[in-house]
Amino acid sequence: MKQALAVLTLGLFIMPGCARHVGRAPYGAIDVIGHRGAAAYAPENTLASFIKAEEANADWFELDVRLSKDGEVIVMHDETVDRTTNGHGNVRDLTLYELKQLDAGAWKAPEFAGERIPTLSQCLDYAKYKCGVYVEIKSCDDDTELMGKVLQHAEGLKEANPSFYRDLIDMAEKDETQNLVLARKVIDLVRRKIMRRHVTIQSFNPLVCGFIRAEAPELRVELLAHVDADSKMTWEQWERWAFLMRVHGFNCNYGALTEGRLESLQEAGLTVSPYTVNELEDMKRLVAWGVDGIISDKPDLALSQSRTVNRAGGPKKQ
Numbered sequence: 001m002k003q004a005l006a007v008l009t010l011g012l013f014i015m016p017g018c019a020r021h022v023g024r025a026p027y028g029a030i031d032v033i034g035h036r037g038a039a040a041y042a043p044e045n046t047l048a049s050f051i052k053a054e055e056a057n058a059d060w061f062e063l064d065v066r067l068s069k070d071g072e073v074i075v076m077h078d079e080t081v082d083r084t085t086n087g088h089g090n091v092r093d094l095t096l097y098e099l100k101q102l103d104a105g106a107w108k109a110p111e112f113a114g115e116r117i118p119t120l121s122q123c124l125d126y127a128k129y130k131c132g133v134y135v136e137i138k139s140c141d142d143d144t145e146l147m148g149k150v151l152q153h154a155e156g157l158k159e160a161n162p163s164f165y166r167d168l169i170d171m172a173e174k175d176e177t178q179n180l181v182l183a184r185k186v187i188d189l190v191r192r193k194i195m196r197r198h199v200t201i202q203s204f205n206p207l208v209c210g211f212i213r214a215e216a217p218e219l220r221v222e223l224l225a226h227v228d229a230d231s232k233m234t235w236e237q238w239e240r241w242a243f244l245m246r247v248h249g250f251n252c253n254y255g256a257l258t259e260g261r262l263e264s265l266q267e268a269g270l271t272v273s274p275y276t277v278n279e280l281e282d283m284k285r286l287v288a289w290g291v292d293g294i295i296s297d298k299p300d301l302a303l304s305q306s307r308t309v310n311r312a313g314g315p316k317k318q
């Protein structure tokens, strides 16, 4: 018995990850989220980039997921492989095997030649016990029409309730949107790997955020928003979607954020982690305002600022 206890105690001490609260900054500090890994220093969305972010001590790394032709969840930002690999064509038209033949590193620098496009499963395995993962679900179908119908259905409703979430899923199934298929595959992977506390889901597609809230209430979900002179939706419209889908966080382009907007979102109970902040001056300003996280291609630089404050008493994450 004594021996068993000693083994258990030793095991608890040496178990990887015990020393660090995965995916969360130390109490009171601002979360640093390495954008596409550490995209300033390594080819984005590759394991080399995620390793750089983790080694820099980022609290999280961010990645983008899409569906391959044969339904695998793979990690790639663009719709096509053209910009970040030596191949050509749409991700949706290539099988996992075909995607795995491509070089996803040489475009950045010769030292990264031979890097492969990872699957979400590989990235989660790498991150477990080391680092949190922001999984951004990219749209693989155009949901504009469906969004219109959902908004009509939500008239007079401020926040989703169980029956609204059920209707949302019914409408999405009838529409046969592939975004629901992708969202379900992501949920399934996170559950199978037992990583709900290591993962935050985010998407620019508010319906995708709603699918996750409806079908995986145990997961943290943050809506991505983009507002500038050319954007199709206004700040208020993005906020309407955030409240309707009852997301936990609202991550906008940092140029759209003001101190007043930040305060009002946080007062409403949402966390705010703006993207993609790479300049020291911007980081300093956002840290002084009290953002909850910073999404950056340079997690090392963001860490140098995020650890200078203690926000104890500020909004608490789930």
Ligand code: G3P
Binding pocket: 035, 036, 062, 064, 077, 136, 224, 251, 275, 276, 295
């Ligand atoms: O994490 C926020 C950021 O990734 C959103 O923009 O285009 O880099 O996916 P994008």
Ligand code: CA
Binding pocket: 036, 062, 063, 064, 136
């Ligand atoms: Ca992204």
